[in-house]
Each structure stands twice: as structure tokens, then as C-alpha cells.
Amino acid sequence: MEQKIVLITGGSSGIGKSIGNFLKTKGFKVYGTTRNLTKYPDFNDFDLLELDVRNTTTINKAVSMLLDKEGRLDVLINNAGVGITGPIEETPHEEILKAFETNFHGPLHMIKAVLPQMRKQRSGLVINITSIAGYMGLPYRGIYSATKSALEITTEALRMETKDFGIQMTNLAPGDFATNIANGRYHAPILDDSPYKEAYGGTLKLINEDVSGGNDPVQVALKVYGIIMAKNPKVHYKVGSFMQKFSIFLKRLLSDKAYEKLLLNHYKL
Template sequence: MNKVVLITGASSGIGKSIGEFLAKKGYKVYGTSRKPKASELNGIHFVALDVTKLETITAAVQIIIEKESRIDFLINNAGMGITGPIEETPDEEIKRVFDTNYFGVINVIKAVLPFMRAQGEGFIINITSIAGYMGLPYRGIYSATKGALELTTEAFRMELKEFNIKMTNIAPGDFATNIAAGRYHAPVREDSPYKENYGNTLKLMDEHVDKGQDPIKMAEKVYAVMQKKKPTIHYKVGDTLQKFSIALKHILPDKLYEKMLMNHYKL
């Protein structure tokens, strides 16, 4: 019997790569999109789901359970980016990104857990970000959403062990996807005291994404982690410098690390 995988945000980017890769490996893959363009594409069976709308989460999970009677893997990939000076980022946009990147993930997990508990096993993988390990300038809100999910996963793992349900985080660095186009960008205001630094940092962030790695590397990592009987808590996927930056954060004094980040972003 093919294992059943549910991937949120599977219509593009990293989610699409993961879904297509797993389908080729023989998994029965269900991918979500707010408005699916097809019921099946490249091995991914699509269901409508908006992580910010609880009723769509419940409906999508129910559809899969009715068809398959189980969900073996949940991969929480759906998310959105946000950039801007924190002072100038509208409250409604801050709430929207938390609803997508944090509360939406929690609600999908809550919808799936009763079925995993009933079947006696399950594996949940949360796609976070290397940005979640540090407060990045002009990406502070995004860093906060991903950092919150990293810590919540640590707590969730301990709560779920007695039910034989595994959970882990996989944090990607910069990958060549359309995430930059889908971000909320706080406008670079002419009268803003942040105009020069924010404008320059925004260009640098977009360059990093454009020069990012192939999303297939994330798909390969997700597949490898799925095979582990005892996964660890945190995995990172990115170039050497990005992964090394996390190690440095644990080694360097806070102010020295802050200076290193500011030099990197030319602030």
C-alpha cells in the first residue's frame, strides 16, 4: 500500500518539487492550493485548502481520509514572505503572515493529528527557514514566524511521542523559487528614514533568491528525512555559508554576530 502524503502549498516552488519527487518515488501525494488549476498534475492530486481558513483545512483533510483512510505524512510547506522596516509594516500584514506561516500550520496539524493517532503512527515535517534562526534586518517579521514554528515543533515532539507520531523541522536557505514575487513588500517610502538601507537590503534579498539553489535539493532532503525512524529535531538545507551562519550564532558573542549580519547586509 502506497504511503499517503499531504503537502500544503504544492502548486509552485519547493512544495511542487517535493510533491513531484515523492510521486515518482511511489507515494500517493495530495497537494494543496487555494485554487487548484487541475485535479491532478505531475503525480500530485490537488485539493483546495487555504491555511488561513479553518473550514477549508477541515474539508481538505476529510476528502483525503474518505479516499485513503489515512494520512501517513504531513508536510507543512505553505507560507508567505514579508519584508519591510518593522516600524512601517502595517499591523494587518503582520497578522496575515502569522496567520499563514504559524497559525495556519498549527491548524493543519490539529486537523491531521486525530487521524494519525487513530492509525497509530504518523510523521509531520514543518518547512521553516534558516531565517528563523536569527532576526534578519527588514525581514524581522518573517524570521519571527519561522522561529516560532521551530520552537513550537520542539514542544510538539515531546507531546506526541507517546502516540508514535514523529515531527521535525527542515529549514531551507535561499532557493530559486517565486517566493520573492509572492512576498508582501512594505513600500520603500520617499519620506522614510529607512529608505536607503531598506531599498538596498531589498535588492540584496532578491539577488539571493535569484541565485538560490535548485528546489530539487529540498525534495531530496525531505525524502531522506522521511526514511528516518528516529529523526532529529532540526535539519538545514542551504549553501555552506548559510548553514555556517547558524553555527556561528551559537559561538560568537551576540554583538559580534550582530555586527557580522550588518556587514553582510551593508548596513
């Protein structure tokens, strides 16, 4: 069987790196991306390409380099993303736009860059890494939830638009995993004179605890491998703790107000 070529955005650390290392052990040829190659002079887990998902010039250059070398691309994993927390009222709008640029527009730029090659091949798989947070509006994470929800819904449309070309698309929504996402996340400062001071401060503490106490990201890698090996990938996949996945089921089961009360209780609001 011909070796599959995989491109993972945000592959230098966290979930992306775990996915890349695992797929490499399974015989895939893996390329990861990072915004700045000079920060990783000793990275040798797999090949890294310099690419910023917010910059189409870097995307086109990196994709062209990969195709010139390999002649094909079998799997694109849109993993690059940023976190953002804060009261929506107090979150600078430029930070909201930055989050959408990376988490929503970035994957769309990537998909547009690889579709011509996949269409030419009459084959290809796109896996968009979203989030369980994208299934619900979470307090003080509303913008993050919105970026991931937008990608989930857009993927549903893209699946139908590209199915006749032999291209498959799917979403994989992780829960909380132990990565360094909190270090690179934008969070609105807790202001002393803010009406949200106590509620936001307490919620931010809970969010950080959930991430630091998260599961091993290799679980996401295992799920990605299963999706790649599936003959007909589903529209949506979830990976995380039982309660995180169960929260999506509860949202379908409960009334809107009952579910809202459940979230308020969880965040002690």
C-alpha cells in the first residue's frame, strides 16, 4: 500500500505533535507546521514546514513545497488553534477577530489550498479539530465556543459540496487534554473595577484546572488514526472524558433552560 502523506497544522507541540508522532509509528509520512521554524532548531520528530494559517502566502508556499516533494497529499488535519477567554463585553474586539482568524478562517484557507490537489487525485481526507466547547455556549469562553461551532457547521456543508470529487471531511471535537494551550491563550484581564471580577475569576480558575488535569493527548491521536482508517468517516466525532461527551447528549435531552442551569451550577455562577 502506498505510504499516505499527512499534513498537520500546529504540529510542533500539544495535540498536533502527539498526532504526528503516533501516525509516524503507523507508517505515515508526516509533515507538521509551525509559524516560526527558528523556534524549533532541534525538532526531529517529523518534518516541519513554516506556515501561518492566517497568512495565505505562507500556506500556498508550504503546500507547494510539500506537493513538489511528495506529489500528493492524502490527509489534512486542521489542528492549529488558539484559546480565548473573558467576558465578551470586556474582550477587545481585535482579539475576537484574531481568534476567528486562526480557529475558523485558518482551516478554511488550508482547505481551499489543498482541494485542487485532492480533487485531481480523486481522493483525500480533511479532519478538522474542533472542540466539545463548540457544542455549547460556555460562560467566559463564548468566543472560543463560537469559533469551533462555526467550523463544525461549515464542515457539514463542505462534505456535501466535495463528495463528488472523492474527498471526505469530518470533525473531531476533543474535550480537555493536558497541553500547553493555556500558555498561548488570550485571556481578558480580571479588572478590579469589573462587574464580572468574581464570576470570571472563579470560572478562569476552573477552566485552567480542567486543562491541566486533562487526559493524555495521545487519545486524540488514536481517534485520528481510527478516522483515517475508516472507509466512510462520520460527520462528527468526539474524544474526551465520559462527562465531557455526555454533556453533548444532555444538551439534546434537556430543555434550554435546564441545560443552562446545569452549566451555571458547574461553573458556580
